[in-house]
Amino acid sequence: MANGNLNVRTLRELYQQLGLPVDYLEEESGFTIHYLEETFHDLPFRSEPFRPNYFSFLFIKSAFGYYTIDDQRFEVTSDTVYFTNPGNYRIFEWEKLEHTCLITFGEGFLKEYVHDDVYNDFSFLLSEVVSPRVLTSGQFSQIEELYTLIHKEYRGSSLYKNKIIGALVIALLLKIKEYFFQEYNPIYEGNRGSQIVKNFKQNIERHFRDLINGKTNTQFRVQDYADLQSLHVNYLSSVISSKTGKTISSWIADKATTEAKVMLQDEGLSIKEIAARLGFLETSHFSNYFKKHTSISPVEYRKQYFRKES
Structure with a gap:
């Protein structure tokens, strides 16, 4: 911990330090997926400031809250996709949670199970700060189908579980890119330090x-x-x-x-x-x-x- 902030390498480590349950979070592959409403029962909830060392995608079908990255505070509402990558200090606040799915993974998982040159196809993963993106209900439904399949595999015991999850993550990243990152260029987003x-x-x-x-x-x-x-x-x-x-x-x-x-x-x-x-x-x-x-x-x-x- 530095300057009152939590520095964590995995979601499991963050939840442990926040006093939240972690039994359903695996560590070995560097990949996690779970529904936040199964973890956060006492609302509202505000996290300690923390700095993660993992990528995350938050798929919010029905919820309300806020995410803070450094000095930027974003409102997150229903039918929203929220992406963060390793590095910045952040805080999350939840006031309502009905259906919200969180996926986290490290670079090692990307390299081993997704693609060894993943940043070439998905340059938005290099972005430092990305505002939450609101999808149409039809677009969100397609995203939901994919993360539901990923969650099912994650909770299963297939011999090829991580490889199957990696293939599904590629499909998920392609859909996210199609919906709101086709014209994305990380050079033109953010302030001087971000660039x-x-x-x-x-x-x-x-x-x-x-x-x-x-x-x-x-x-x-x-x-x-x-x-x-x-x-x-x-x-x-x-x-x-x-x-x-x-x-x-x-x-x-x-x-x-x-x-x-x-x-x-x-x-x-x-x-x-x-x-x-x-x-x-x-x-x-x-x-x-x-x-x-x-x-x-x-x-x-x-x-x-x-x-x-x-």
């Missing part, structure tokens, strides 16, 4: 795509990301830290370990090749880096993954 954050997120995604695809073999430093936006490195560092709660070095480390985990799930890739693809000159350097940021070696991560899949 810098969005540019940085795009640059780090693009650079790691280039690394993995062999277009470059050198990892960017903090200075390189500053140069891409023609900013002083101290200014960029200050903006990213204040707007997202993470340093640029933390963003780079999280991105590198996420991409490494995805590649470690491919038995056709040696650890030496994975290290090279991520810009590490020595395999031992990569192994030490990975263990430093995940508390487990690449070899052990791979063993655990395939033990879980068997």
